[in-house]
Each structure stands twice: as C-alpha cells, then as structure tokens.
Amino acid sequence: MRLYNTLTKSKQEFKPLNKGKVSIYTCGPTVYDYIHIGNLRSFVTADILRRYLEYSGYEVRHIKNITDVGHLTQDDIAQADTGEDKIAKKALAEKKTPEEIAKFYTEAFHRDEDEMNILRAHYFPKATVHIPQMIKIIKTLVKYGNAYEKNGNVFFDVTSFKDYGKLSGNTLDNLKVGALLEEHTDKKHPWDFALWLKADPKHLLQWDSSWSRGYPGWHIECSAMSMEYLGNTMDIHTGGEDNIFPHHEAEIAQSECATGKKFVNFWVHTRHLLVEGEKMSKSKGNFYTPQDITRKGFDPMHLRLLYLSSHYRKNLDFSWKAMEQAKANYKRIAEWVGKLKNTINQKTEPVNPDAEKDYSFKEQLIAPFESAMDDDLNTSLALAQLFQVITITNILLSDKAVGYKKAKEILEAFEKMNKVFGLKFPEKETEIPKVVKKLANERLAARKNKNFKKADELRKEIEKREYQIEDADGSYKIKKL
Ligand SMILES: [Zn+2]
Numbered sequence: 001m002r003l004y005n006t007l008t009k010s011k012q013e014f015k016p017l018n019k020g021k022v023s024i025y026t027c028g029p030t031v032y033d034y035i036h037i038g039n040l041r042s043f044v045t046a047d048i049l050r051r052y053l054e055y056s057g058y059e060v061r062h063i064k065n066i067t068d069v070g071h072l073t074q075d076d077i078a079q080a081d082t083g084e085d086k087i088a089k090k091a092l093a094e095k096k097t098p099e100e101i102a103k104f105y106t107e108a109f110h111r112d113e114d115e116m117n118i119l120r121a122h123y124f125p126k127a128t129v130h131i132p133q134m135i136k137i138i139k140t141l142v143k144y145g146n147a148y149e150k151n152g153n154v155f156f157d158v159t160s161f162k163d164y165g166k167l168s169g170n171t172l173d174n175l176k177v178g179a180l181l182e183e184h185t186d187k188k189h190p191w192d193f194a195l196w197l198k199a200d201p202k203h204l205l206q207w208d209s210s211w212s213r214g215y216p217g218w219h220i221e222c223s224a225m226s227m228e229y230l231g232n233t234m235d236i237h238t239g240g241e242d243n244i245f246p247h248h249e250a251e252i253a254q255s256e257c258a259t260g261k262k263f264v265n266f267w268v269h270t271r272h273l274l275v276e277g278e279k280m281s282k283s284k285g286n287f288y289t290p291q292d293i294t295r296k297g298f299d300p301m302h303l304r305l306l307y308l309s310s311h312y313r314k315n316l317d318f319s320w321k322a323m324e325q326a327k328a329n330y331k332r333i334a335e336w337v338g339k340l341k342n343t344i345n346q347k348t349e350p351v352n353p354d355a356e357k358d359y360s361f362k363e364q365l366i367a368p369f370e371s372a373m374d375d376d377l378n379t380s381l382a383l384a385q386l387f388q389v390i391t392i393t394n395i396l397l398s399d400k401a402v403g404y405k406k407a408k409e410i411l412e413a414f415e416k417m418n419k420v421f422g423l424k425f426p427e428k429e430t431e432i433p434k435v436v437k438k439l440a441n442e443r444l445a446a447r448k449n450k451n452f453k454k455a456d457e458l459r460k461e462i463e464k465r466e467y468q469i470e471d472a473d474g475s476y477k478i479k480k481l
Pocket of ligand 1: 026027028222247
C-alpha cells in the first residue's frame with residue numbers, strides 16, 4: 001500500500017516497524033462540546049485506514065486520546081497556549097464540574113462514532129490521568145536544555161531543535177509573528193510553546209509540579225499518551241490538516257528531543273471539510289454536528305458514504321444537496337444488496353448457465369478495489385468502480401442472466417470490501433417466496449373456517465420451507481427461520 005506522508009510530502013510504500021503489526025495514534029476530541037462533521041471526517045479517515053490495514057492482514061493497535069483538560073482545542077489556530085480552559089469555562093456556565101462536562105461529551109463522542117460505525121480505538125487515554133507522564137517528559141526536556149522555566153511556566157525552546165518546521169514547512173526562518181500568536185512575557189522566542197503553565201488559583205483543573213501548581217500545555221498530552229501506549233516511535237499518526245501546525249510540529253519537537261528517536265514514520269492528515277465552499281464556523285451558521293444531520297432526516301450512513309465518495313486529501317464540500325445525493329447512492333447500494341439476497345434466497349437459476357460462466361464479478365470487484373485502496377486509500381475511485389458493477393449486475397439480475405450461485409459470489413465479494421467501507425444496512429426481512437405466501441393464505445382461510453387440522457398441516461408445510469408463521473389480529477406474520 002502506498003500512503004501519502006505529510007512529512008516527506010510524497011506517497012510512500014507503507015512498511016510497518018514490526019512485521020505484521022501497525023501502531024496508529026489519532027488526536028481525539030476535546031470534550032467540552034459535541035464534535036462537528038469536520039472532526040468526524042478525519043475520524044472516518046483513520047477508521048478506513050485501520051480497516052484497510054486489517055483487511056490487508058495487519059494486526060493494528062489504535063490509540064485515540066480524550067483531551068479532558070481543555071485549555072486548548074483543535075479549533076485553535078494560534079500558538080494556542082493562552083490558558084483559557086474551555087472545559088472549565090463550560091463547567092462554570094453550566095454549573096457542573098469539569099469532570100461532569102468531560103464525561104457528558106466523551107459519552108456523546110462515543111455515541112457519534114458508534115453511529116458512524118467507526119471501530120472503537122483499542123484504548124482512549126484521558127489527558128487528566130497522564131499528568132505524571134507529561135511531567136516526566138518536560139523534566140527530561142529541561143535537563144537536556146530543550147526547555148526552560150520562568151516564573152513557574154515551562155516553555156519548549158524551538159531554537160534548540162534544528163528540525164523544527166520539518167512537518168509543516170514553518171521553519172524558524174519562515175515564521176512570522178502574526179496576529180494569531182499569543183504573546184507570553186516569559187517566552188524567549190515568540191514561537192516557543194508552553195509545556196507547563198502556572199495556574200491562577202481560580203483555575204479549576206490544576207496539579208502539583210516542581211515548577212508550580214499548574215497544568216500542561218496541549219501538545220505535550222499527545223506526546224505523553226502516544227509514547228505511553230505505542231512506544232517512542234510509532235507507525236502512523238493521524239489528524240486533521242489544521243493539526244499540522246502548531247500541534248503536530250510541536251509533538252515532533254518535544255518527542256524527538258526527549259527520546260533522541262524518530263517520533264512518527266507516517267503522518268496522515270485529512271483535508272478540511274468546507275460547507276458550500278466556506279470554512280465551517282459557528283458565527284456563519286454553517287457549523288454542523290452529527291445531531292444536525294439526523295435532525296434533517298439523514299442517516300449517519302449517508303454521511304459516511306459522503307465522506308467515502310471524496311478522497312481524504314481533497315477538500316470535501318458539504319451541502320444538503322450533496323447529502324441528498326449520498327442518500328440516493330446509499331439506497332442504490334442497499335437495493336442492490338437486497339436483490340442479490342433475494343436471488344440467493346429464492347435459489348433463482350440463471351436462464352443460461354453457460355453464459356453465466358463468462359461473468360467473473362469477484363475479480364471485477366476485488367482487484368480494482370484493492371488497487372484503488374492501495375493507492376493512498378482512494379475510496380472515491382473504489383466506490384465509482386462499485387457503482388459500475390452495480391449498474392451491470394442490476395440488469396443481469398433482472399434478466400435472470402445470473403443465478404443464485406453467481407449472486408452469492410458477488411455478495412460475498414461486496415461484503416469483504418464493505419468490511420473496509422464500513423457501511424451498515426438495516427436487516428430487512430427478505431421477500432417471502434410466493435409459494436409460502438400462498439400456503440399462508442390457505443392457512444388463514446382454514447383457520448377462519450375453523451378447520452384447525454388443515455391449518456396445522458399447512459403450518460408444517462410452511463415450516464418445511466424454513467419459514468415461521470404467527471397469527472396476528474385476524475392476519476399473520478411470516479418470518480424466516
Ligand atoms: Zn494531538
């Protein structure tokens with residue numbers, strides 16, 4: 001598989017550090033609010049990546065952190081160490097403890113991921129229970145001269161790391177002190193970033209350290225938790241493209257200075273989700289959560305299909321019109337799956353068994369799917385190819401040009417691919433064969449005529465055909481056994 005690596009700015013052949021095993025770290029949510037559909041897109045990318053690695057035979061270990069100390073968030077684009085705790089702010093506003101706020105939104109996040117059929121990470125470490133690990137790394141950085149303390153605050157000295165900027169291209173020569181940069185009087189260099197900040201007595205979340213009673217910077221959380229669960233070097237780190245700078249640049253600097261080892265082999269970033277061509281923002285009123293999607297009558301699977309239909313390294317332009325299209329596409333796949341199942345259940349024979357042998361849909365589905373996915377997870381191409389096969393097989397199925405054996409082959413190939421797409425389809429009751437319906441109607445008539453002996457015989461006839469009949473309000477219900 002070739003995967004685009006933000007670090008080398010090229011597609012590279014993926015090779016794991018340990019044979020057959022892959023470690024993945026994903027920057028998780030800051031749990032002071034619901035996640036939005038932009039966050040969700042990058043979680044779906046990580047999910048597709050993991051699913052495809054598993055499909056390819058790797059054993060994957062996936063870690064996704066929960067940022068439950070919220071002075072910084074993924075939405076902050078500045079150097080973001082101003083110290084405003086969004087979880088604490090929300091807690092004060094809602095008269096709840098920060099723990100209650102974090103718990104509530106962590107649960108909401110898991111629900112949203114489950115509804116999107118995102119496989120749960122193997123572990124979701126929480127920042128607040130990894131403070132000792134963060135302090136340990138900061139101490140090492142101070143000892144090695146990569147960090148300095150002033151007035152109880154500790155900053156990373158960006159000039160001490162010659163590779164600073166290797167991920168984002170924002171090297172020290174290129175960096176300009178922009179309006180977005182929050183100054184801190186204790187910093188030596190404007191781009192130094194906070195590792196530890198002294199807390200105001202009013203600050204709700206604070207811990208003891210040798211520098212001050214305070215709280216950690218955001219960036220250090222991810223270094224500490226990824227190293228704790230995946231070791232000093234991991235295979236893949238994922239996130240949204242807005243994480244590249246400063247967050248991931250800072251993660252590399254502090255991790256590599258502390259361990260002397262390469263931090264991450266592959267950096268995988270999902271591009272922005274736009275809403276009708278514009279950046280999503282609360283003030284523009286184009287800011288959507290997964291709840292907004294279902295409120296509009298869409299299924300989370302429609303959203304998942306919309307994500308899949310665009311490559312993760314292309315901007316995705318979200319609109320309600322695009323959602324309508326995704327809904328129609330989803331329905332098309334679901335109906336096709338239904339037709340395949342009917343053909344299988346009814347054991348439909350092909351009209352011309354010799355001609356049927358010419359169709360090899362297994363190869364037509366699997367080989368192009370794998371070559372699309374091997375090329376940097378090209379889900380949009382993989383889906384386009386699937387729709388071509390759907391168009392052709394729909395015609396063949398309605399002409400009975402393919403029978404139940406071929407249909408089973410096609411369905412099995414699709415189900416294999418769908419382990420990667422991760423689309424869920426409702427378990428609908430399959431169409432009841434005509435002969436079963438006829439027997440059921442005869443039985444209903446027999447019961448109305450109080451001929452219970454005949455009714456009982458007919459029930460046995462129905463059961464022989466692997467259907468179960470239940471009486472209901474002067475009618476009946478049939479179920480597949
Ligand atoms: Zn992170």
